[in-house]
Amino acid sequence: MTATALTRRHLIGTALAAPFVLGRPAAAAAGARVAVVGAGFAGASCARALRRIAPEIAVTLIEPEARIVTCPFSNLVIAGMAEIDSISHGLDGLRAAGIEVIEDRAVGADPAGGAAGGTLALAGGGQVGFDRLVVAPGIDLRFDAIAGYDEAASAIMPHAWKAGAQTLILRDRLEAMPDGGTVAIAVPANPYRCPPGPYERASLIAHYLKTRKPRSKLLVIDGKDSFSKQGLFLDGWAELYGPLVEWIPVSQAGSLLGVDPAKGEIVTEFSRFVADVANIIPPQRAGALAQTLGLAGEGGWCSVDPQSFESLLVPGVHVLGDAIVAGAMPKSGFAASSQGKACAHALAALLGGQAPQAPSFINTCYSLVGPEYGISVADVFRVGGSGKIEAVEGAGGTSPRGAAPEVRRDEARYARGWYASITADIWG
Ligand SMILES: Cc1cc2nc3c(=O)[nH]c(=O)nc-3n(C[C@H](O)[C@H](O)[C@H](O)COP(=O)(O)OP(=O)(O)OC[C@H]3O[C@@H](n4cnc5c(N)ncnc54)[C@H](O)[C@@H]3O)c2cc1C
Numbered sequence: 001m002t003a004t005a006l007t008r009r010h011l012i013g014t015a016l017a018a019p020f021v022l023g024r025p026a027a028a029a030a031g032a033r034v035a036v037v038g039a040g041f042a043g044a045s046c047a048r049a050l051r052r053i054a055p056e057i058a059v060t061l062i063e064p065e066a067r068i069v070t071c072p073f074s075n076l077v078i079a080g081m082a083e084i085d086s087i088s089h090g091l092d093g094l095r096a097a098g099i100e101v102i103e104d105r106a107v108g109a110d111p112a113g114g115a116a117g118g119t120l121a122l123a124g125g126g127q128v129g130f131d132r133l134v135v136a137p138g139i140d141l142r143f144d145a146i147a148g149y150d151e152a153a154s155a156i157m158p159h160a161w162k163a164g165a166q167t168l169i170l171r172d173r174l175e176a177m178p179d180g181g182t183v184a185i186a187v188p189a190n191p192y193r194c195p196p197g198p199y200e201r202a203s204l205i206a207h208y209l210k211t212r213k214p215r216s217k218l219l220v221i222d223g224k225d226s227f228s229k230q231g232l233f234l235d236g237w238a239e240l241y242g243p244l245v246e247w248i249p250v251s252q253a254g255s256l257l258g259v260d261p262a263k264g265e266i267v268t269e270f271s272r273f274v275a276d277v278a279n280i281i282p283p284q285r286a287g288a289l290a291q292t293l294g295l296a297g298e299g300g301w302c303s304v305d306p307q308s309f310e311s312l313l314v315p316g317v318h319v320l321g322d323a324i325v326a327g328a329m330p331k332s333g334f335a336a337s338s339q340g341k342a343c344a345h346a347l348a349a350l351l352g353g354q355a356p357q358a359p360s361f362i363n364t365c366y367s368l369v370g371p372e373y374g375i376s377v378a379d380v381f382r383v384g385g386s387g388k389i390e391a392v393e394g395a396g397g398t399s400p401r402g403a404a405p406e407v408r409r410d411e412a413r414y415a416r417g418w419y420a421s422i423t424a425d426i427w428g
Pocket of ligand 1: 025037038039041042043062063065068070071073074075104105106107122136137138139160161162193194197198287288289320321322323331332333334335336340364366367371
């Protein structure tokens with residue numbers, strides 16, 4: 001792919017991160033109420049798009065956090081290249097868009113409330129009525145999956161797979177480590193939030209070590225034998241970091257069996273590693289509320305109708321983002337936002353007594369291999385003949401291998417542009 005092609009693709013990506021425009025349903029039900037749980041990439045995008053396309057529908061958004069700290073770009077914070085404030089977004093922009101925002105946690109729901117609609121129960125004791133409910137709770141970490149790795153252990157061996165306090169623990173532990181130490185990142189098997197995320201993290205930690213603690217070593221202990229943008233990452237690591245980074249696939253070390261936070265030990269089927277700083281990314285499942293409401297099936301993820309995002313298990317409840325099984329779409333913020341917008345159109349149609357239109361979706365995942373070295377993968381998706389979300393053949397692509405430094409610099413710039421535009425679009 002040429003630099004021109006990259007530029008064109010970037011423009012397409014950023015244009016599509018802007019308002020998602022489809023035909024507006026003729027008559028959305030005036031006075032209809034939609035409650036949205038979670039103001040992350042999926043929920044906030046859905047709430048905002050719904051207000052834009054059907055202002056007669058009342059939208060209430062429930063979110064316990066006063067500020068959303070994004071996982072995208074949190075790897076820069078961990079590597080000391082950005083401050084946490086630069087990835088934190090308040091909810092006033094959503095209020096200004098006409099959404100009622102309630103700072104609370106949803107704890108239960110009666111979705112089948114008859115003609116009067118359903119009700120959502122909040123931890124603070126309140127209730128929110130709705131005609132349709134959207135649940136976008138993100139992920140929960142499975143603290144029952146790795147021996148010795150529970151929530152208490154994550155204070156010593158942070159996962160940093162939900163951004164905020166965990167991001168800062170990992171950053172502080174890296175800063176406190178002496179030069180010559182060993183950092184280990186344990187990566188789970190699929191599926192998990194952000195397939196290329198662990199490798200971007202490895203890249204930026206390698207950059208930190210190379211520039212600040214060059215006698216140190218980084219081990220990437222993987223639960224897989226192949227990963228997203230693998231050739232591009234491995235090329236970049238060889239070019240920028242040499243032997244500082246060592247990737248250990250599952251066929252070499254075996255699956256992760258357990259950890260001992262007090263000793264810094266990571267035990268796999270065939271090996272035992274000792275790390276000064278251990279970043280353990282455990283297996284995941286849909287956020288707790290999805291489990292409580294009976295939306296999650298076997299494996300802990302939620303199955304939905306890909307056209308409307310209505311749960312296949314609980315009618316009238318739509319589920320979005322990382323919590324769902326979305327066919328070929330990855331669990332990414334861009335994908336979650338694209339789903340949120342498509343779901344808003346489906347909700348407006350359904351509440352107006354119409355059938356939802358066939359949606360299409362987009363995703364671009366940028367990763368920084370170094371501060372001035374970006375790579376990406378982009379895809380367009382639609383519901384295919386299988387009834388599942390499929391990638392449209394020939395509509396996507398990855399960055400070229402062996403590209404000139406200017407191409408990598410441009411992609412790093414596009415990554416920053418993507419972050420600025422999508423966060424302004426959602427929370428601005
Ligand atoms: C290190 C890292 C880097 C990443 N980089 C990228 C990237 O470059 N590009 C990209 O596209 N994606 C990236 N991702 C993935 C991205 O963060 C997720 O895919 C995205 O956050 C999913 O959006 P979501 O709305 O499903 O979940 P979230 O964004 O996690 O939002 C869920 C929200 O629901 C709220 N919530 C949960 N339970 C309740 C409840 N009971 N009541 C009320 N609210 C509740 C939570 O507080 C949260 O705000 C990255 C992820 C990681 C870990």
